[in-house]
Amino acid sequence: MSVKIESLQVSGTHLEVCWAGNGRVSRYPAVWLRDHCHSARSMNPDSQQRSVDTFAIPADLAPVSARLEAGTVYVAWPQEAEESEYPVSFLEAMAEPGLWQEDRPKRLWMAADMEDGLPEVPYSAVMAVDCSGLAEWLNLVDRHGFALVTGVPATPEATEELLKRVGYIRQTIFGGFWDFTANKAFADTAYSTVEIGPHTDGTYAIDSPGYQAFHCLEFDGTGGESIFVDAFKVAEVIREQDPEAFEVLSSVPVPAQYKGDGVHLMAENPIIGLDRDGGLRKITYNNYDRAPFRLEDSRQAAFYRSLALFNSLINDRAYQLRFGLRPGTVVLFDNWRVLHAREAYEGHRRLCGAYHNKEDFLSRLRLLRKRG
Numbered sequence: 156m157s158v159k160i161e162s163l164q165v166s167g168t169h170l171e172v173c174w175a176g177n178g179r180v181s182r183y184p185a186v187w188l189r190d191h192c193h194s195a196r197s198m199n200p201d202s203q204q205r206s207v208d209t210f211a212i213p214a215d216l217a218p219v220s221a222r223l224e225a226g227t228v229y230v231a232w233p234q235e236a237e238e239s240e241y242p243v244s245f246l247e248a249m250a251e252p253g254l255w256q257e258d259r260p261k262r263l264w265m266a267a268d269m270e271d272g273l274p275e276v277p278y279s280a281v282m283a284v285d286c287s288g289l290a291e292w293l294n295l296v297d298r299h300g301f302a303l304v305t306g307v308p309a310t311p312e313a314t315e316e317l318l319k320r321v322g323y324i325r326q327t328i329f330g331g332f333w334d335f336t337a338n339k340a341f342a343d344t345a346y347s348t349v350e351i352g353p354h355t356d357g358t359y360a361i362d363s364p365g366y367q368a369f370h371c372l373e374f375d376g377t378g379g380e381s382i383f384v385d386a387f388k389v390a391e392v393i394r395e396q397d398p399e400a401f402e403v404l405s406s407v408p409v410p411a412q413y414k415g416d417g418v419h420l421m422a423e424n425p426i427i428g429l430d431r432d433g434g435l436r437k438i439t440y441n442n443y444d445r446a447p448f449r450l451e452d453s454r455q456a457a458f459y460r461s462l463a464l465f466n467s468l469i470n471d472r473a474y475q476l477r478f479g480l481r482p483g484t485v486v487l488f489d490n491w492r493v494l495h496a497r498e499a500y501e502g503h504r505r506l507c508g509a510y511h512n513k514e515d516f517l518s519r520l521r522l523l524r525k526r527g
């Protein structure tokens with residue numbers, strides 16, 4: 156429910172809005188206001204894209220008058236016949252200066268935190284038309300870094316249909332929706348039976364896949380247990396216990412590469428990527444794909460020490476959630492936060508799954524939350 160406006164007035168180069176209930180006053184500068192006008196002449200009514208010429212707005216613009224009518228604030232400008240329009244809800248959302256952000260709290264975890272059960276949603280709920288189950292699944296992934304869907308028909312078709320409810324599938328050198336065994340189809344150990352330690356995928360991609368899903372369709376063998384690690388938890392432990400290591404891991408740009416299958420992909424990222432406020436944004440870690448690079452000796456020593464600390468924590472069972480992927484259960488996890496790994500295995504194992512881009516998952520989550 157939108158907050159009500161108690162009163163509004165123009166004051167110099169600003170519009171002042173006094174909000175009902177708390178008496179809070181918001182001040183909006185004229186140039187910013189004119190640049191964000193919602194009328195059809197300033198915002199394309201079909202695309203909601205800005206059409207006003209930002210750069211023709213006089214730097215000394217000042218509003219002439221303002222009025223409120225039926226949930227919209229109208230502002231009159233000198234030399235303009237038409238008023239600008241602003242939904243009250245828009246002015247409320249922009250009441251104070253501040254950079255864009257969304258409230259998406261994370262629950263960081265160690266293995267013991269998951270002893271009461273894993274975040275999961277039944278397939279029937281996720282596929283239901285009302286999308287409440289889909290919203291629950293994506294909210295769980297956003298909060299915990301992963302979530303299971305149980306009772307999924309063990310077919311690639313059902314799995315692909317499920318994953319397409321999240322958003323369109325990300326294409327990579329491995330294709331789109333993939334269905335694989337240890338067939339050495341690509342120059343990557345995923346297509347073998349060897350052990351793969353905790354890592355994120357696509358460290359060699361400038362835009363690493365935001366999410367990854369696995370569904371084990373067939374398993375007739377031994378070993379092959381999956382491992383998941385909340386690397387945000389590990390990063391916060393390091394930030395607390397070893398600030399020097401945290402500085403190294405969050406600042407040294409580590410190059411990665413994928414060489415083979417007709418490509419040579421390269422990208423560089425710090426292992427612990429931070430956002431503008433110093434919060435955790437993106438973990439990028441795959442020691443197998445780290446490309447050669449050199450630092451000067453003392454920095455090189457600090458890098459290996461920090462890397463060894465990170466490695467010791469992600470391989471500490473206290474941080475490792477371990478379970479076997481089995482037919483019927485799909486795991487979707489945040490590839491920018493949760494490391495995944497696999498024990499070596501023998502016998503036959505068939506996995507299918509896909510990647511999603513970070514922005515497409517968050518778009519679906521955002522729209523589902525708006526419906527909620």
Ligand SMILES: C[N+](C)(C)CCCC[C@H](N)C(=O)O
Pocket residue numbers: 329333335343344345354355356357358441444
């Ligand atoms: C596509 N599929 C999941 C089958 C295999 C992907 C291999 C990804 C590679 N280990 C990396 O770290 O990027």
Ligand SMILES: O=C(O)CCC(=O)C(=O)O
Pocket residue numbers: 345351356381495496497506
């Ligand atoms: O086989 C698995 O369980 C996972 C393989 C893997 O790590 C990957 O595809 O990145």
